[in-house]
Amino acid sequence: MSETILQLDGVSRSFGGLMAVGDVSFSVQAGEIFGLIGPNGAGKTTLFNLVSGITPVSAGRIGFLGRDILGLAPHKVAGMGMARTFQNIRLFAGMSVLDNVRAPMQAFSRTGFFSDLLGLPASRAQEAQIMATAMDLLNLVGLGAKARAAASSLPYGERRRLEIARALALRPKLLLLDEPAAGLNLAEKAELSDFIRDLRSRFDLTVLIIEHHVPLVMGLCDRLAVLNFGRLICQGRPEEVRCDKSVIDAYLGDSHAAPRT
């Protein structure tokens, strides 16, 4: 019996007359890697924005760690332990690689503004701690050597990794990854599955992932939810989802379907 980390009940969101997400319910259990798949425009990213509090819901309830988070400011939701990446990568481009990872750690700051300015011992100790943690995270994603470079100078694949490191700096319990494999080459995609599994065990994470690359999703996720036109059409283990008639029609097509016996 595992703990429910994220619970969605009848979540809907309309933009004008367009229903982007309609009546979606599912729950994510602690330690799971939960995949969210569906065709373009199915409402996956909108759902991420609803969960992280960036877009308000039109109807429904969202619970995170047993607490109703509707109406909570995004930074408060993040502070509870929910970190995310963005489909189109939103780094702090003008800041150094190191500062990108250090910035979210303000959430754990125990020292005051003036203490920091004067460099009092408590602040210096905290800065050393922040620095050590940031370098650990950068080394983990293979960017330790580029700590002082501008984030905008990184090539695409490294930007994706930096964004994950930045999210991990929040010490999240739930990590939302929005198409982490987009734009990566085949070798990088292959590494990504192992990397995400490694993160889960290392940081005791629960992962909610949007991904288009079907082999990656099927191999990585413990469970999947499939969205189509904003509605949840199927959820279950990858082998169940793969055989579902409505999923094959809407999204997978015949080639990805499991061979029928």
Next chain:
Amino acid sequence: MFLENYGFLIVAIVQQALLGMSLWYPLMAGQLSLASIGFYSLGGYIAAIMGTSPAFAAWREALGPALYPVEWLIALAASALLGLAVGIPALRLRGIYLALATIAFVQVLNVVVLVLDVTGGAVGLFGIPQPFESRLGYLWFFGPLLAVMLIFSARLTRTVAGRSFMAIREDELAAQAMGIPTTFEKVRAFVIGCGLAGVVGAMSAPFLNTWNARQSSFDASVACLAYVLIGGARSVWGPLLGAALLVALPEVLRPLKDARLIMNGIVLVVACIYLPQGIAGLLASLRRREAA
């Protein structure tokens, strides 16, 4: 000799650089504010009233020259409080709307100042006591303040709060998603700028000898912004470099007579097109090229 002749100019550069810095802090958090000149005006009135009003005669008697630091502290507190009151609603606005709201705030303040008796109405306050005989003497006021603020700025970029400011400047939505309380940090950056502008105003009232509503004109607001943008909004040195160039330029170009205003405009246009990171950005890239 040089220092005597150019004393006013040198002090004016430092004073204007400090005003530019008061816009630099909100800009560090990505907020374009033009409110500084209003808080400069407020600080100036506080110093002018305390320096001339009969109500404060006992204070002047008792404190002597210590009255000046007291004026600065009162101006700092008043500006920070008013900054908090203006900033909390205004910083819900974004980009150009925040700029417009801060311009409107300055206009409201100017009208209030014109109708009140205590501020001397349209005539303003004059005969403000001067602690120094020469203009250059005021460097004892503005110089240490500039040094303190440069150190403050440099330290700020290495603190938890400074990184939050910059994160908001780079991407407000991502900053929010990374747990940064964006409204709180924007108000904090704004209030720092307001407090500084108030203190600069309180120091400037004796320097200029008179104080009136013309101190907080729209032109002065735009000039402060120009120092930061021309000097470089991303460098601690930006406001000082910008103020040095833009305040000295009209003096250097004095032989050109009226044509110097044209030159001033040309410098602004050229800098905006060719120096997106300001003079500080240009110097940094030259140094990088030398190192490479």
